[in-house]
Structure formats: C-alpha cells, structure tokens
Amino acid sequence: ICADVDLASRYIPAAPILLPDGPWKQIPGGVTAAQGFKAAGIYGGLRAKGEKPDLALVACDVDAIAAGTFTTNIVAAAPVIYCRRLLENSTMARAVLINAGQANAATGDAGYQDTIDCANALAEHLNLRSDRVLIESTGVIGQRIKKEALLRALPKLVDSLSSTVEGADSAAIAITTTDLVSKSIAIETEVGGTTIRVGGMAKGSGMIHPNMA
Amino acid sequence: TMLGVITTDALVASNIWREMVRISVNRSFNQITVDGDTSTNDSVIALASGISGSNKISSFDNYEAHQLQACLDAVMQGLAKSIAWDGEGATCLIEVHVTGAKNETDAAKIARSVASSSLAKAAVYGRDPNWGRIACAAGYAGVDFDLNELQILLGDIPLMSKGQPLPFDRVAASDYLRQAGQTHGTVEIHISIGNGQGSSKGWGCDLSYDYVKINAEYTT
Numbered sequence: 001i002c003a004d005v006d007l008a009s010r011y012i013p014a015a016p017i018l019l020p021d022g023p024w025k026q027i028p029g030g031v032t033a034a035q036g037f038k039a040a041g042i043y044g045g046l047r048a049k050g051e052k053p054d055l056a057l058v059a060c061d062v063d064a065i066a067a068g069t070f071t072t073n074i075v076a077a078a079p080v081i082y083c084r085r086l087l088e089n090s091t092m093a094r095a096v097l098i099n100a101g102q103a104n105a106a107t108g109d110a111g112y113q114d115t116i117d118c119a120n121a122l123a124e125h126l127n128l129r130s131d132r133v134l135i136e137s138t139g140v141i142g143q144r145i146k147k148e149a150l151l152r153a154l155p156k157l158v159d160s161l162s163s164t165v166e167g168a169d170s171a172a173i174a175i176t177t178t179d180l181v182s183k184s185i186a187i188e189t190e191v192g193g194t195t196i197r198v199g200g201m202a203k204g205s206g207m208i209h210p211n212m213a
Numbered sequence: 214t215m216l217g218v219i220t221t222d223a224l225v226a227s228n229i230w231r232e233m234v235r236i237s238v239n240r241s242f243n244q245i246t247v248d249g250d251t252s253t254n255d256s257v258i259a260l261a262s263g264i265s266g267s268n269k270i271s272s273f274d275n276y277e278a279h280q281l282q283a284c285l286d287a288v289m290q291g292l293a294k295s296i297a298w299d300g301e302g303a304t305c306l307i308e309v310h311v312t313g314a315k316n317e318t319d320a321a322k323i324a325r326s327v328a329s330s331s332l333a334k335a336a337v338y339g340r341d342p343n344w345g346r347i348a349c350a351a352g353y354a355g356v357d358f359d360l361n362e363l364q365i366l367l368g369d370i371p372l373m374s375k376g377q378p379l380p381f382d383r384v385a386a387s388d389y390l391r392q393a394g395q396t397h398g399t400v401e402i403h404i405s406i407g408n409g410q411g412s413s414k415g416w417g418c419d420l421s422y423d424y425v426k427i428n429a430e431y432t433t
Contacts, residue, residue, distance in 0.1 A: 036262035204215030208247035
C-alpha cells in the first residue's frame with residue numbers, strides 16, 4: 001500500500017516561492033539541499049481518505065546538532081512532550097519521523113507509548129540509538145496514530161530515503177493535511193568563505209496561531 | 214497545526230544553534246496566524262549536520278553568525294508566509310509591516326495583532342479598505358504608543374497619518390484588495406507608530422466563508 005516516491009508530486013502543487021530577498025540564492029532540494037541529509041515520503045495507510053503520502057522521514061548521515069521549538073499549549077500532543085523531553089537531555093538527533101492523519105493529541109498515556117514505540121522501531125531500522133529519533137504528528141486531534149500501519153510501512157520508508165530533490169518533495173507532501181500546496185525551500189550562500197546550505201519544509205493551513213518556545 | 218523541519222550543513226555550536234532557531238522562529242512562525250487557534254502539535258525541529266566544511270560558529274559576536282541567522286530567518290519566513298498564504302479558505306496573504314516601535318518585540322506584537330483581527334481579515338475578504346479596523350487592532354495589541362503618531366498605508370495608499378484619517382481613493386484601495394484576492398497575491402499593510410528603531414512583520418490571510426465550511430466538515 002505504499003506509493004512510489006516519484007508519484008508523490010502528483011498529489012498537490014508546490015507553494016509559490018515567498019522567500020525574502022537577501023544575499024543568498026534559492027536552490028532546489030528543500031530539506032535535502034544541505035549536505036548529509038536524506039528524506040522520503042510515502043503512503044503508509046494512515047490517512048482516512050485517499051492515498052496521498054502520509055509518512056515522512058528526514059535523516060542525517062551523522063549526529064546533527066538539534067534544536068526544537070514546540071507549542072506552549074498545555075494540552076500538548078504526545079510527540080511534542082516526547083521531543084521536549086528528548087531535547088532537554090540531548091543536543092543531537094539523526095532522524096525526524098512525521099505522520100499525517102492522526103495528531104496523537106489528547107490521547108493520554110496510550111498515545112505517548114505509541115510515540116515511544118514508533119521512535120524505537122525506526123531507531124532499530126536505522127540502527128540508531130532511540131534517543132536520536134524525533135517525532136512530529138499532525139492530523140485529527142483525539143486520535144491515536146494508526147501504529148500498526150506505520151510500523152508496517154517503516155521498511156519501505158527507510159528504503160525510500162534519498163538525498164534528491166524528489167526525496168525532499170515527497171516528504172513535504174507527506175506531511176500535509178488540509179494544505180492545498182506543499183511548502184519546501186532551500187537556499188545557498190557563503191558564510192566565512194564556505195558555501196553553506198539551509199533548507200526546510202513545513203505544513204500548515206488551519207489551526208494556525210503558533211506560540212512556540 | 215504547523216510543523217517544520219529545517220536542515221543546514223553549517224557547523225555551529227549547540228547553544229548558538231538553539232538560540233538562532235529561537236530567534237528565527239519568533240521572527241517567522243510565531244508571527245503568522247490563520248484563525249487564532251494555537252495547535253496542540255506545533256513543532257519546528259532544526260538539524261545542523263556541520264559537514265559543509267565551514268568554520269564552527271561558537272559565538273554570536275561575529276559576522277558569520279549574523280550571516281547564518283539571516284539565512285535561517287529567510288528560510289523560516291519563506292515557509293511561514295507559505296502557511297499563511299495557504300490558510301484555509303484564504304484568497305490572499307496579508308503582510309503587516311510595523312515600524313517606529315521602541316523595539317522589535319513591540320513591533321511584532323502590533324503586526325500580529327492586526328494580522329489576527331477577524332474584523333480586519335473579513336474586511337480584506339470584502340475588499341473593504343477599512344483603516345478603522347486596522348487602527349483598532351493596533352491599539353489593543355498591548356503596546357503603548359502615541360495615537361497622534363499612528364500612520365497606516367494599504368499598499369502604497371495612505372489611509373491615516375498622525376492619527377488622522379486621510380481622504381483617499383476608495384475605489385483604488387478596494388481594487389488593490391480585489392486584485393490581490395483574484396490572483397491569490399499579497400495585501401501589504403504598513404503601520405508606523407513613532408520614531409523608534411523597532412520594526413517587525415506579521416502575516417495572516419483574509420477570512421472567507423470557506424473557512425467555516427472547511428472546519429465544519431473536518432471533525433475533531
């Protein structure tokens with residue numbers, strides 16, 4: 001039930017480029033533009049409707065310095081609580097697993113255990129320490145992740161990891177929910193005489209008034 | 214919900230990277246709004262692989278740190294604006310630029326207050342150059358400023374100066390809003406509140422009938 005990575009871009013178009021002007025050059029690639037990063041997005045059977053990709057993975061070849069900002073909503077989702085705890089105790093991460101379909105928010109202890117199980121399973125597939133895996137979820141509030149579907153899809157997701165533009169694009173599409181466009185940007189510039197790249201992807205369309213810390 | 218993943222191959226110390234991410238998030242994702250609802254899941258995770266071969270950035274007190282911060286700001290603002298542009302039911306992006314504040318924080322509060330105003334957003338959807346609703350939202354932002362210094366422009370059309378409403382071409386102002394809506398473009402609102410050095414931007418979108426339709430059908 002996993003769609004091919006190269007089919008992902010057929011689902012929704014990319015957002016128009018809204019990059020501020022500056023001493024940088026926009027380049028293709030999103031989260032995979034920077035050296036050392038791979039990404040993938042596949043359909044893992046989590047969405048209630050359709051077969052748009054719903055499972056994304058961003059992985060780094062080395063331990064990366066990690067930072068996170070998270071909602072200050074007291075009713076924080078299980079993956080938010082999980083990541084906050086992880087980043088309080090570690091400055092490094094190697095992978096970010098993201099699902100669309102279920103937000104795993106307001107799901108109590110069972111939802112938190114689902115997050116741990118997903119992180120542990122991915123760490124095993126990538127041969128990493130489990131505290132190197134971070135999790136993000138989006139979708140319907142009050143629903144736990146379709147964990148069995150997610151775990152079944154992990155081998156395919158890991159096999160699909162790619163440092164290409166297509167890898168970044170498929171991941172950007174897989175994290176969308178009610179979004180009409182996918183959001184992915186990368187830039188290149190020189191810092192101290194060395195070329196560096198910064199890239200990213202995001203999702204969001206409704207329930208948007210972030211207040212992260 | 215908004216989610217983000219940011220990557221770079223720059224080499225940067227952990228404490229500096231975390232502070233840079235905090236600053237950029239405050240200048241980007243924390244300055245957008247679509248509907249005023251703060252999600253349970255909002256997250257931005259930023260990873261720095263360090264394998265570009267660049268010198269390690271270990272302090273804010275150097276040019277390289279400012280360059281990387283500017284790049285991070287740009288990528289996050291680009292993504293944040295895309296989210297506001299894609300707001301549920303939206304026909305246009307609203308960019309609010311505030312200048313003349315005492316500091317960046319005050320300017321940011323006013324920008325987001327205006328971008329968040331349901332009445333200002335509905336006016337934009339109605340193609341109504343309603344300077345009163347913009348001024349109102351600036352006034353309740355929680356920032357002290359002199360009303361007699363308030364200036365408002367819609368695009369390049371002055372609507373208010375020194376706290377006084379100005380005569381303006383209502384048809385042209387309405388056409389500016391209509392054009393943005395028809396092309397899913399950007400409506401720019403410029404607000405000045407004084408002579409301070411603080412400036413900031415906030416982003417939102419107009420409020421249409423479709424927003425209610427989408428969320429009446431998307432269950433929790």
